[in-house]
Amino acid sequence: MLSQTRPAIALLAIMTVLTGVAYPLAITGIGQALFPHQANAAPITRDGVVVGSEHIGQTFTRPEYFHGRPSAVDYDAASSGGTNFAPTNRELVDAVAERARRLAAETGVERIPVNLVTSSASGLDPHISPDSAYLQIKRVAEARSVPAEELRRIVNEHIEGPLLGVFGAPAVNVLKLNLALDERAPHPETKRD
């Protein structure tokens, strides 16, 4: 036992310094030097104010914005979480049914894309599927008094395709889309100079 103590303590100390201090600090230095934007949570700034992160979804409820997915943590980015409901949980099935019926009534669309009525894993999902965005064009176009085709064009520009055409599903980043809307199709009341 005693003969094991010296190597145990020596190696623990060396590994702590090497992998617990030197490695993360070196990576921090490299990351901050090479990719300062990404290494600091990829903030998006508008008029000098940080309005969010490229990768983090946020709550949208106003009619003139595209809305994201339901979130179990209300897009609180200081925490994160899904509902973790079982597929057979009555609370889940009822909540999903309520959302689907409301959206179907609002939009006149017969079948609502499943991602728009279910909660994401992180509660911070920045994306919706392209058809979930198309579904909202009518409402947003009316609220902003802009032609629907114009909005459709903006939505299509914001579809992030699968990597190499293979990996992942096509997705629309809601925050980036809404920022583009404010830029290119400003809301009459919130028009900024």
Place this chain on the structure above:
Amino acid sequence: MASDSLQFLLYAIILVALAWPLGGYMARVFQGERTLLSPVLAPVERGIYAAAGKGATQGQHWTRYALSMLVFNLAGWLLLYAILRLQHLLPWNPEGLAPMSPDLAFNTAVSFVTNTNWQAYGGETTLSYFSQMVGLTMQNFVSAATGIAVAVAVIRGFAARNAKSIGNFWVDMTRSVLYVLLPLSIVGAIVLIWQGVPQTLGAYVPATTLEGANQLIAQGPAASQIAIKQLGTNGGGFFNVNSSHPLENPTQLSNLLQLVYILLIPAAFCFLFGHMVKDRRQGVAIFAAMGILFVIGLAIIYGSELRGNMLYDALPIDQVAGNMEGKEVRFGAGLSALWAEATTAASNGSVNSMHDSYMPLSGLVLLLNMQVGEVIFGGVGAGFYGMLLFVVLTVFLAGLMVGRTPEYLGKKIEAKEVKLAVLAFLSMPIGILVFGALAAVAPSAVAAVQDPGPHGLSEILYAYSSATGNNGSAFAGFGAGAPFHTTLQGVAMMLGRYAFIVPMLAIAGTLAAKTPAPASAGTFPTHGPLFVVLLMIVVLILGGLTFFPALALGPIAEHVAMLAGQTF
């Protein structure tokens, strides 16, 4: 559907293309040969051994090897426990987070030292940057290195002839970190930052959303931890929701890299094995058994996730995308299913979707993956020595069938080895079924279950399977923070780790001392399809028979109820 199959196939090709050369490289590293990195790392290595004293390089008998491993793990546990309890007094705590409670710190320290990385806490709300880096990132390395070292020692036991020593723990552990884990982590971490994973000591970012609300965005030194968490099959996330968090896994490329890292070293071990026993076909046979079991599991999970929740069929919902509750749009059902299969097959435990919300049959596969001991690739090292246990049992059964003394690689497998193998295997049913049963009847314990009905039992079963299998993923509706569970699961994690490792090292020790007999006409070949099929059957039957009754009450009951349209 077609595109999902294509991405599964491409993933497999990338994985094998990288694991094959890595296996050869690792074999050279552990046999002490020169490698590409030796000019840089050999002096560092010598310095470390000098600091560690003369016992640090001599060949060790298996008992001494096991003792070194245990002492090192104990010391690591003490250090991590102290860091977690004292984080409010330590630097790099910009959010001013409080110390962890004793039971949670016990659970977390055991969890990271045993390579489980079960998280009964949310990272961004509980841990300072110091705890994340010095405490957890460091254990991500050395707990993985412990697994790799043990597996290499076990392989030496199979490969050696008339040997007393199975290697030196300190050397194996040091080489794992220096030559394998660190270089790959550095590359991975830099790619992850490029893709959008934060790496900073700065505070959380306050933002004002487009609708004028305040949003505080958690960040920190994440990329460095995430690279090693995948590579070392640790799986403990920087953020609460692990790799489903858009800052932990922002893009398709970050997702692909992490997926490859999950299985890279476990797959490489098959090829490393082939090199070290000087018969590549043996490694390929084990790889084939693992690969086929993997594909079967993936097919079931993907199929039932893509089918979606049949309770939504009558609702105005378009379920072409499958079951999206607890999944991220950028990954969809395909990449979520692939990740879920990979992370439970390997004892990784990181998630990019919430397993608790998976369909019941998917949950069944996830549970079984862990319960068979995580031998379908498995944890770094751990999966491979786990599979060698099943190999011992397989040749034993084959020997019984033909009435010959079983052999593997020319070594006679005798009563002692089989008894030790069964002893190691028993840690799984004890940790999962006995502890799980305790948790299912203790009144305070049942309160931790979120979902009513059979899924509640699945949550308990999953928690104890994950802990004993050193996986670390969760049906996260389970309230793991209750002191009853933090304590009992801590014990389960230790059981699953050390009560498995020590008998395996003993097997290695007894085999090392044997003289291999030349193959004869009656020798059962262990590299052909017959052996591969037999090995798969043994894995499934042992796992199936042991855990089927519990699974019938959990996911299977839930599935049948769902077919009848029932909710809970």
